[in-house]
Amino acid sequence: MSDLAIPVGGQAHTHASHHPKHLQHHFHNSAQQFEASKIGMWLFLVTEILLFSGLFLAYFILQTRHPQAFIEAHHHLDRSLGVLNTIVLLVSSFTMVMAVQSSALNRIKPALVYLYATFILGGVFMCVKYIEYSHKIHDGLLLGNLFSYKGASVPGEYLFFSMYFVMTGIHGIHILVGMGVIAYLIWRTHQGMYSSAYYTPIDLTGLYWHLVDMIWIFLFPLLYLVS
């Protein structure tokens, strides 16, 4: 019994003295822990893709069955605001990836600047969405049986707005969650928690943010550019 206890105690000692604080005891080294975390994040992203694929499928079914309604209804969306939001999200993806790289290269101050920029761009996206939503709510261009727009000329326009609000709504919630996580990262970076030795949370948040951007890349032509 004592033969077993000594090596175990010895190993625990080396963990405490040689291993960095962030490294959990069941990983061999930081690289392995980082790779394992990333696989976990990718698995989570897969569930996100499947969540949105149901919505995309619903869109495709309704759109192929009521093409005129979708063409007519999408004219109520402001295409220039859609382009603006696309560019805002693409730039935010760029600032996010620069935040990841800066922290990986141990450039913490630029990393902070890029995190702030990403947060602000997410905020700009939500402000534009707020402008679009309030305009549609004012006109009664709403989802399902809340649709009360008086100038509708083609039957079934409410189907488009059902898809519009559900898809952009769930996407918008993802942006808000991402902004919350980025705010947390900013707070922790200010505390000096991250360095090139440990920046896994920044990297994983980056992956999430890029996926949300990727979903918008598909939403934009589907909702704003129906032809």
Add this chain to the structure above:
Amino acid sequence: MSVDNEAMETIPHHGEEVHTHNHTKWYVANILTLFVLTAITVLAAGVNFGSNTVNLMIAMAIATVKASLVALIFMHLLWERGMNAIIFLSSLFFVALFMSFTFFDLETRAKIEPSTPSEPGVSAGYQPAPLPIYVVPPKGSPEPTGGDPAKAAEGSPAH
């Protein structure tokens, strides 16, 4: 301790080395390409390529290229070992399965159930019931002010 060292050697340090590379040029090139592709998407939407479906497929093809660029460069799949890419691509496989089988069902319903025949000139086999202009009339307007009243009546909830 020697066991611990041996174990550490079997874990490749490849990943960590890759992440310390400076990819700024790649990122800048990528964001500029994505801007150009966004412009192409908007321009392509203004061109009639024959039908609604063809236009939709072209828009989706450009969006797929854009999403691939985001995945490969911003999400680092280009520089990583394959596991993350396999996970990602497997999800796309299941999405393709999900969507294609749903459409197989919808497109072949008319052949199996002749009671819902497809109208000539409409590609979709399954034809839904006509739709009302809106589900609930807005307050203060008992009669729909827009659209064809006959169509609206035809698709009323009484249907």
